[in-house]
Amino acid sequence: MVWSERQRAMLEVMGLRVWSAPAAAEPDAAAATGVDEAVPSVAPARSPAREDESVSMAPARDNVSMPAPVVSRRPTPAAQPTAVPVAAPGAVNAAGLDWPALREAVASCTACALSDSRTQTVFGTGHPHAHWMIVGEAPGEAEDLSGEPFVGRSGQLLDNMLRAIGLSRHAGDTPDPAKQVFIANTLKCRPPRNRNPLPDELARCEGFLIRQIELVRPKIILAMGSFAVQSLLRSSAPVGQLRGRVHRYQGVPLIVTYHPAYLLRQQTEKARAWDDLCLALDTVEAAGSIAARG
Numbered sequence: 031m032v033w034s035e036r037q038r039a040m041l042e043v044m045g046l047r048v049w050s051a052p053a054a055a056e057p058d059a060a061a062a063t064g065v066d067e068a069v070p071s072v073a074p075a076r077s078p079a080r081e082d083e084s085v086s087m088a089p090a091r092d093n094v095s096m097p098a099p100v101v102s103r104r105p106t107p108a109a110q111p112t113a114v115p116v117a118a119p120g121a122v123n124a125a126g127l128d129w130p131a132l133r134e135a136v137a138s139c140t141a142c143a144l145s146d147s148r149t150q151t152v153f154g155t156g157h158p159h160a161h162w163m164i165v166g167e168a169p170g171e172a173e174d175l176s177g178e179p180f181v182g183r184s185g186q187l188l189d190n191m192l193r194a195i196g197l198s199r200h201a202g203d204t205p206d207p208a209k210q211v212f213i214a215n216t217l218k219c220r221p222p223r224n225r226n227p228l229p230d231e232l233a234r235c236e237g238f239l240i241r242q243i244e245l246v247r248p249k250i251i252l253a254m255g256s257f258a259v260q261s262l263l264r265s266s267a268p269v270g271q272l273r274g275r276v277h278r279y280q281g282v283p284l285i286v287t288y289h290p291a292y293l294l295r296q297q298t299e300k301a302r303a304w305d306d307l308c309l310a311l312d313t314v315e316a317a318g319s320i321a322a323r324g
């Protein structure tokens with residue numbers, strides 16, 4: 031497999047250094063992986079998935095040799111009919127709120143015990159009508175202190191991944207909502223000691239997320255991590271079982287993928303996260319093409 035310069039840039043931003051044989055290389059030479067959160071210096075290529083191909087990486091540990099990526103052809107996954115979730119019993123009622131009212135409702139919320147231990151709520155960030163929406167899990171310590179979702183190393187990795195496909199969470203970067211991402215968490219308050227969210231907490235907070243999605247009206251949703259999946263798809267299946275196909279949430283295409291914090295621990299999964307991003311790109315573009323044809 032010969033990787034183009036642009037494809038390499040995309041792989042590197044995901045932390046994957048891909049071995050490729052020089053002209054006279056032995057056919058069974060190994061590849062190496064490593065962490066690299068640098069921003070690519072050239073615009074990344076669309077993935078093989080755009081050409082109905084998927085990338086599979088053989089299991090490998092960090093910084094050890096691994097086989098070169100194997101590219102296999104596959105049909106583009108069809109959208110999966112998914113039951114439309116409604117707010118869970120006990121959820122806060124944010125129906126009809128506009129952005130300022132919603133922000134105020136979150137900031138003053140005491141609907142669950144997490145309000146006792148938070149430093150501040152983490153509302154979400156990004157263009158109010160971004161075409162892309164990312165739903166994460168719960169604020170961690172850094173988010174609780176800053177009030178911003180996805181900060182720290184996982185936030186840097188997410189920003190680099192987004193930048194690699196021409197997207198940004200910073201509304202000032204571009205006025206084009208098609209290039210913008212709105213990021214929100216399922217929980218707006220940090221669970222103490224970063225414990226997992228409790229079902230009751232997820233259920234109560236869900237009304238805010240539902241309203242955020244209604245206001246943004248994204249073209250695509252990326253659900254990052256198992257708790258985002260639980261909230262949006264009502265599924266307790268592992269992320270690994272749900273990724274790789276298009277789900278739907280309130281009619282919006284939804285792609286399941288790994289949380290960046292998980293990718294920092296399981297670097298070999300970055301190839302699959304890359305695949306997920308490319309599937310999302312494919313899905314958005316396919317929807318745009320259909321709309322353009324009218």
Ligand code: SF4
Nearest residue numbers: 139142145218219235
């Ligand atoms: S986690 Fe959600 S429901 Fe609980 S207090 Fe915070 S904003 Fe309210």
